[in-house]
Each structure stands twice: as C-alpha cells, then as structure tokens.
Amino acid sequence: MAATVLIVEDEPAILELIAVNLEHAGYETLRAKSAEEAGRLLADILPDLVLLDWMLPGQSGLALARRLRGDARTREMPLIFLTARADEPDKIAGLEAGADDYITKPFSTKELVARIRAVLRRKKPQHGDAPVEISGLRLDPAAHGVTGNGQALSFGPTEFRLLHYLMTHPNRVHSRTQLLDEVWGDHVFIEERTVDVHIRRLRQALAPSGHDALIDTVRGSGYALRAEAAAMSRG
Template sequence: MKRILVVEDEQAIREMVGFALKKAGMQFEEATDAEQALVVIASNPPDLVLLDWMLPGMSGVDLARRLRHDDVTAGLPIILLTARVDESDRVHGLEVGADDYITKPFSPRELIARINAVLRRSGAELEDQPLEFDGLSLDPVGHRVRVNGDPLNLAPTEFRLLHFFMSHPDRVYSREQLLDRVWGRGVFVEERTVDVHIRRLRKALNRRGHDRFIQTVRGAGYRFSVRD
C-alpha cells in the first residue's frame, strides 16, 4: 500500500484528499505545515508528498526545494497543489523540484490519476544494464548516478529522463516523443514541462561539468551526445 503524505493547512482539503486516497487503496498521512512534514518524512519517508504551495511558516515551494537539496530526500516524488494558474507559477513550481503540479480546484479522479502517474514513473522498472559515458555513469538497479565517481542525486523524473537519453545516445527526440517515452501515455503534462525538467537535469549535471551532454537541436528537440 502506497503511503501518501498530504501537507495542507486547510482541513476540508485534507479530508477530501484523504477520502480519495483511502478509496483508491492508498495510505493517507497528513501534516498541516512544513515543520510537521519534515518530522514525518524523517521518521518514515512516504512514497509521495502532496504539497500545498501556500503553507504557514515555510512555504510548500521552499519545502520542496529543501527536500530536493537533501541527499536523503532528493529522490522523493513531490506533487504541488496550488490555486496559482499562471504559467510562470507552474514553471517555478517544477523548477524547485516538483514532479507535477495540480491547480485548485481539482477533482478526486484527476488527483488520483496524477498521483498514480508520478508513482509509476518513480517506481517503474528500467532496463538493468548500467550505462556510462565519459565519466557519467547510471545504475538503474541501484538508482544511482555518479560523475567521475562522485554521487549525483536526481529527482525521479530527471533520473528517468537521463536514463532514456543515455539509452538512446545521438538521437534527436521532440518534446512530444520525450513525454510519450519518459512520462508515458495519457498523462496530464504539458510539452512545456519537458523544457523545465531538461533545465533541472542540465543544472544538476553542470555542477560536474557534464551539462554539455544534453544538447538542444533547434526546431527539433533534444539529444544526448558526448560528441562536440
């Protein structure tokens, strides 16, 4: 049974979400602010965090950023809940570390579908053959990435994206193709989301000087290549 931590200060929303999760066969845990959430996560990490943007004290965005920068929680799937509908807000939420973004109001059916989609991506079986290019190595079984021997922590979506690129080097893929192959069919994700996750992956690789491997092909999409 998947454990979902809902971090939300509005009781009515927590109750609605909790009912939907239990009906879907998931275990529901709750926290009303970031500090409570950190205690729960530290004692027993959930399978996914459903995180409200506007929280008292530390915001949901700041909590997501903190979780992504902690080695222990860097790979924890996160979905942001918010009433903000502007594209810039959606992009900001994804850039700080969220794997998906749901705007209020939302239906329980959509919520469960998107939770399941993120859980599938984070827990899906990948081909178990280790991959390595010019000091960049990826172990699908151990879910580890190393650059010149040093560990590199990636969020679930960036890990799957890097695995796909390294499994298909020197081939150009459009945003639509990447959504289909990495996110999967029938997901509630815009093509713009691909660009955000590409930036996050490049930023992580840039710390070790390997961001050059992810190349933009103008008018076509992206490719992974160790060639100049």
C-alpha cells in the same frame, strides 16, 4: 504494498477530503498541516509520494520542496504540487524546484488520483520501506521499529536513519563525509566528529541486545556494519 502518500495542506476540510479519497483509492495517507510538521514526519518516515500545497502558513510549500531536493534522502521522492494559483511563473518555479507534477485547484478527485498513479508509475520502484534484517537485528522503516533478537530497541530519528543506512549498505566502509552526505543530506554543514557521537549513541541504543558489536570502526577510514556472512565468504 499500498503506497503511502504524505499530504501537506493547511485547510482541514481539503486535507480531509483528499485523504478520504486517496484512502478510498487504496493509498495509505499521512497528514501534515504545515511544512514544519511535514519536515518532522519526513525525518522518520519516507512516504512514496508527497502531495504539497503551495500556500502554507509559515514555511511555504516551495521552500519545503527545495529542502527535499537538497537532501540525499528525499531527492528522488515523487512530489506533486497542489495549488490554487494557476499563474505561469509559479508553475515554472515549482517545476524548477523538482516537482514531478502540478495540479491546480479546483481539481476533481479523479484527476488527482490519476496523476498520483501516473507519477508513481513513472518513478522507480520504491525500496526505501522494505524491512531489513541482519544477524537477528531487524529494522522496519514503515513501522519505525527495530528489534534485536525479538527485543524491542528504541532510537532517536538520526540514530534510526544512520542504522537504516548502514543496514542497507553492509560490509562496506563509509567515511564520515559519506555518512554526512547519505544520512544527514548533501547540503548540511556539520563537523565530521559529530558522526562519531552518533555512532556512539547508536551503539549504546543497540547494546541491550548486544548488536552494538556489529558496528566496526575502521581506523583512518570510517565505520562499517559487518554482516557475519561476509567475513567467511570463502569456502
């Protein structure tokens, strides 16, 4: 039940300092030294909160924030900026980008923990990391693991997110457009047929345990993951 915090900070000493303090306060931590590394992490794992340094080598923290807010998966994710610059313009830009709070260095670890607590309290209860199970197929977002009737299955990042979305919205037809919005993110420009290919890859990855049969093609509409309970809902 411990909340997971992703810390994005290029200075190793500060990164370590923050991480140790947060862990001491009872949080689990993920670490990234650049926006790019954070992006890769976020492709697989959705932390409960992101602590984001403003100045980063390569892509800036602000740019990453914008990317997070442009993606349906991460739009609601709590975000706190961490920066040495106290200038007013930066602050405005940061909040415009959808940050929930803004902490200027130097800061006390007490203040840091207090603000994280406040932001987490303000945000809705997280549901993104609860394990899902349907028809013997079990997906655990936190562990990034899937088992089919006990047998371990492996997926690429996109396949994993696609399966996760389908499993959390079963017995419902999703158009290709919908899936692109929900799984890839609102602001991507991808051919609809690409969804077909990923469905195929997902089915292939599910095949070893036979769970590929769970994914129905609804001709002319899209795809649906069928949980057996719904087919016989009437008694």
